[in-house]
Every structure is written in structure tokens, then in C-alpha cells.
Amino acid sequence: MKRKTFGPVTSQQVAQVAGVSQSAVSRTFTPGASISPATREKVLKAARELGYRPNAIARSLNTARSRIVGVVMSYFDNQFYPQVLEALAQRLDELNYHLLLFVGDRDGNVDRIFDQIMQYRVDGIVLASVSLSVELSEECVAAGIPVVLFNRSEENATASSVNTDNEAAARQIAGFLLAGEHQRFAYVAGLSDSSVNVARQKGFIETLERHGIENVRVVQGDYDAKKTAKAARELFSAPQPPDAIFAANDHMALTVMDIARFEFGLRIPEDLSVIGYDDTGPSGWPSYALTSASQPVDAMVSATIALLMKQIESENIEPEQLVVPGVLVVRHSARRPRSGIIEKDGLMLFQPQEVE
């Protein structure tokens, strides 16, 4: 029951049993290396017999590739992120890369764990729902490590990013609620310095202002269930409570719906319309049937991985800002406009003539 140092079988032993050179064993287990099918077969047979496995860690020192991608993620209680994580891990696995997971702080600051990530000489980094300081971003560039911000971007854009068009989607949500003839609007904000919150708030408020609505109530949910519940109670206790709420993500929108229904006896959508952002799992559950701007997980993850791989392989990490198209998925949590709703692939979508 004693631990053995890196297992008993060496590549030399495999080479001996297979009757090939040690280099042939090494090339058999190096993705993309040149090796004849016959030799490869001999090596694999001997490896199977002996129970040999190549040492990925030792290999990474030779190839200067760890085949590890570091992923930093927060908000595991928001079902959007576990879905993203599962897709990232599966996609990387298909490419024979692996995922080293770090949990980011709720305040979105990644500096504390950055040293840890860098120590593992990762080939790339995905930062989901966290931001990178300018210093760290520049340090990655200097070290030649590609970084992709997922569902975040930074103003100076030294790192790459993958997002939906947050501002445009928020404009569409404002248009949907205006077309539904709502009167009193509120916005439940995420963390005020998160890039997606800034863009969603801007698109929503500016569109309403262009239609003469100035007094949009803004409360802070900060992506946190408890703060969101408190913010919702504030909204519904006001003398003139809103009849239309856009919450900066679904996770907060679901909390707003629960507070409205179970603490204030409001009917949705008769008394109150609620719209979210993400179109994540629970939003489709019939108890909520949330109308929501979609963030297509598979497309966003595909774009992220494709970008990372391109930068790893080309050794060129010129930052790129990718925008993945989303749609406004119409369910039953918000009063529907008389026109502009179409059906597509079993979903109801909002595709109006230009609102602006």
C-alpha cells in the first residue's frame, strides 16, 4: 500500500519489450509526432502489456507545453457557469488538453490566484466571470500565454474576450417591454464594475430615455441572491412599484420572481413583467418560464477554445474581441407585445422591426 514514485513502468522497458528505440515510444505518446503505424502498434501493445502510461508532466518539460488550460470561475450557484465549465472541460478533453480549475473571489479579482496558475505553466487561461488587472494582463502577454475573458471584457483590451452583444440585447429588452406597454421600469444591476453589467445597463436605460422614460429605478443585486432579494423587496415596497423589471442575469431574475410572487402576492406577468439575461437551465423550467436574452453556451465555448488553440499553436497572441450572436427567448414571465414574436426551432423569439 506504499506510494510508488511515478509507477514502476518506464519508457525504456516499453522500448525493450516492443523492440524499438526509446524515442519511438516517446513519439507514440506525443500528439502530432511522426511515427509509422507498425511501430506505433508495437509500442501500444507493449505499453498495454506492461501497464505503461506516459508521464504528461515530464513531457511538458521537454515540449514546453503542459497541455493544461487554467480556468478561473466564480458564481457556481448561477447555473450558467457550471454549464460553461462542463462544456469547456469536454471540449478541451476532445483536444487532449486538460482543465485546471480555480475558484475566483466573488469580487471578481483574480490577482490572488494568478501566481498559482502561472506556476503550472499553463498553455492558456480562461477567465469566466472574473476580470484581470492591466498589470496581470500585460504579464501574460510578456510570458506569451494567451488569455480569454469569458463573459467579460476589459476597456484597454490587452486580453481577448468572448461575449454576446450585451448592449444590443439590452436595447432589445427595453424595446420588448416598451412594445408591451409597460409604464414603470426598473433595472436590477449586477456588480457595477463588471463589463457586462455596464453594457446591459447602458443599453437598457439609454433606449428607455430615447423613448422619454427618465425615471428608471436602478437597484443593486450584485449577482448575489441575498442582495437581490433585498433589492427586490425595496422595489416592491415603493409607493409606485415597477411593472417591468430587467435583471442583469437570470439568476437574479429568478429571485426577483420568487420575491414578487411569494412575498408580495404579485402575478407574473399580469402585475409584473420580469426579463433576465443568460437563458440558463432553470429559466426554462415551467415554474419560471423566464423571458431571457440567450447566451449560447456551446457557441461561446467553441469560440473560446478555437481562439485559445489558434493562439497557442500560432504563438501569436494578438488579442481578439469576439461577439457571439444571441436571441431574446420569449416565455411567460413578461407581457408580450402584439407583434414581433416569431417561432423558430420550437422557441418563441422577439424579432421586431427596428424599435429605435
Add this chain to the structure above:
Amino acid sequence: MKRKTFGPVTSQQVAQVAGVSQSAVSRTFTPGASISPATREKVLKAARELGYRPNAIARSLNTARSRIVGVVMSYFDNQFYPQVLEALAQRLDELNYHLLLFVGDRDGNVDRIFDQIMQYRVDGIVLASVSLSVELSEECVAAGIPVVLFNRSEENATASSVNTDNEAAARQIAGFLLAGEHQRFAYVAGLSDSSVNVARQKGFIETLERHGIENVRVVQGDYDAKKTAKAARELFSAPQPPDAIFAANDHMALTVMDIARFEFGLRIPEDLSVIGYDDTGPSGWPSYALTSASQPVDAMVSATIALLMKQIESENIEPEQLVVPGVLVVRHSARRPRSGIIEKDGLMLFQPQEVE
């Protein structure tokens, strides 16, 4: 913008700037190694100035420790598992270990990805919601790598495991529903070969049988939302639909509730009682208010990590089967018995006199 091979700064350069030996630099960055505070301070100062970071991968070859724990997980759509993953990653991070994530197949078979895990010379493995074949389990023992099954166990017990007392909790659920004077019982099963499903089904059915109830309807949800929806429709379409359902996990219980309410117009708990297992996030949301047997994530993760660390450090991997206590959290999805409900720490719990 070219990738540099493992960054420009070496431990030699740090040693030179700090005026110390290279071994002193190495010991500064090795957890637990002996180093004088003054020397350590000199090294850290030089390292900061130069932007040096130790190479965790090279170190792992010297120490035969990668400080990586491999985690295999499935069912990211079941909120229980993301919560477990977040807790595992945070706890490992605190101990200066890191988490290499693998997504298991839905059928629970881990053999396909096992080669990948072993290549990274992980110091330990956590298998959450997946099972290990006897062969692989024995291979881990032979290689001296501790394995903990999380929320699973295996009959021959070559690997360690951490679970709640599934059978006892299921007996309690049967007792709760019997005390609530229900008449027609059904069980929505998880994958029929998963250890927790076997234990939950056994505890539930045997307790009912001991009370003279023989015709318990069993349908397969297989931990899958679509299959569960189908199974629920089957139950509610029957001439004598159940008035009490135990679903083998919360994720399936929520689906059962949605189908009952929105497709069959059933009132919960007036027409139908539903109980789940996990007591995970959405179960506490007021739209569901699910009565559920708890699996305390923090306690289970703490037990898992403590066991792994003990085995890694002692190099003794004698398997242990740990059982973490849970409670039956009483909310509003099931009719309550007249007695046996107590309040504790703001939760309602079921703690009857012995039912048996």
C-alpha cells in the same frame, strides 16, 4: 508576442540577485521546506523584482508530488454537483493543491478518462457521481494513488468513499410519508446501478413493505430531466396516480413537481406530496420549497479532503468508508405528519420517535 519557453526568469538569476544559493530559492518555494526567515525574505524580494515564479511542474518531478488532485464529475445540470466542485476547489486551494477537472460520461463509467488522469501523476483522485471498475480501482492501489468515491460506493470497497446514510434517510422519508397518511406511493429511481440509488430504493421500499404496502410503483428517471419528465407523465396518467412520490434526487423531484403542476394541474401538497434527496440550492427556492434529505456539501467535502490528505501524507491508502450525517429538511412539497417536526437553526426537520 512570441511565446517564451517557461518565462525568462530562472531560479539561478533569483539566487544571484538575492545573494543566496539556488537551493535556498528552491526551499523558499517548496511548501514545508526548512528556510530561515531572513533568507526567505531576501529570496522573495528578489523574486518580486525579477517577476520570478517557481515551476510547479518541474518541482513535481523532484518531489514526486504534483500537488494535483484529479476530480471526475458528471451531472453539471444538477446543482448539487457544482456546489460540491466549488467546495472541493476552494478547499484544495487552501491546502496549496490544485484541481484537474474531468467530465465523466453520463453512464458513470470512468475508464475512458482514467488514462488521462494517470498521465498527470495526480496525488489523489475524487470520483463524484461516477463509479470505478474493480480493475482500475486495483490499479490505483498498485500505483499508490488514493481514490475517494464521492456520493458513490462500490461493493468490494477497494476505494474509499464518502456518503450520507442513504438507506436510513430513505427509511425516514418512507416514515414521513406514512405518518402523513398517504395511500399510493411511487419511487422515481436514479440509474439502477448507482450505489446511492440502490440504497435509497431499498430503504424506501422495504420500510413501506414492513407497513403492509406492497404495490409501490417504481419508474426510472435515471438522473435525467427528460427521462424523469416521461416517467412522471406515466405516473400521473395511471388510473390510480400516486399521492406520494420519493424521487432519488432533488433534480428529478423538481421536474416531477413541474410536470404535476403544469401538465396535470395537481396541487402540491394537497393532491400530491413530493420528496427529494440532496437539499440543493433550488430546493429552497419558494417556487419549489422541496422537502428533501440533506447531503451537507461542506461536511462531505471536508471529510473527502481530510481523507485524501491523510492518505497522501501517510502513504497508506487503506480504504475507508465514511458516512456523513444528514437530516430530513421539511418544507412545503409534502403533507406534514401531525408530530415529529422540530425546528432547528431556522430549518424544520423531521425527527420522529422510531417509526419501525
